[in-house]
Structure formats: structure tokens, C-alpha cells
Amino acid sequence: MAKRMDPELLYVECSQCGFPVLWAAGDTTRILRGAGIDFSALDERCMIVSEGCPRCNPDEKIFSTHVVRLSQERPVHRPGPGTN
Numbered sequence: 001m002a003k004r005m006d007p008e009l010l011y012v013e014c015s016q017c018g019f020p021v022l023w024a025a026g027d028t029t030r031i032l033r034g035a036g037i038d039f040s041a042l043d044e045r046c047m048i049v050s051e052g053c054p055r056c057n058p059d060e061k062i063f064s065t066h067v068v069r070l071s072q073e074r075p076v077h078r079p080g081p082g083t084n
Helices: 027-034
Strands: 011-014 046-050 065-069
Parallel strands (some): 011 046
């Protein structure tokens, strides 16, 4: 049986300022359920991106969010000048 990802462990980052976004316990689960996201599709490569946050938009209270999956591909190593 595959392990289920706990949605509360997803990293949340602001797309505007790049800072982590901290929510109250249970908020991630509530938001993902409301969006109809299947928890079994989440894994350690997933994160939530917020379109703004209280740090960079202090007058706003609600921000759009989306779940992204980071690529598994590793960057190709390119030797620098003078290396073989």
C-alpha cells in the first residue's frame, strides 16, 4: 500500500517575494479539499505557490494559490573552462 502524503507538510511559497507562507493548522487540507485536489496525487515534489502574501501585500487577506510539481530532472553538468 502506497503511503499517503500529509497535505499539511506541503511547502507554501509566495510567488511575489519568495518567502515561505505559514498557515494555521488544517488550512492546507481545507484549501486543497475545497479545490478538489486528490491527496493521493501529492508527493514530496509538490508545493503550493501563493500569488502574494501578507508580507508583500499587507492590505490583502485572500490570495490565489496553485499546486506545482517540481521536475525530477537534474541539471546537466557542464564542465567549466579549462576542465576536461
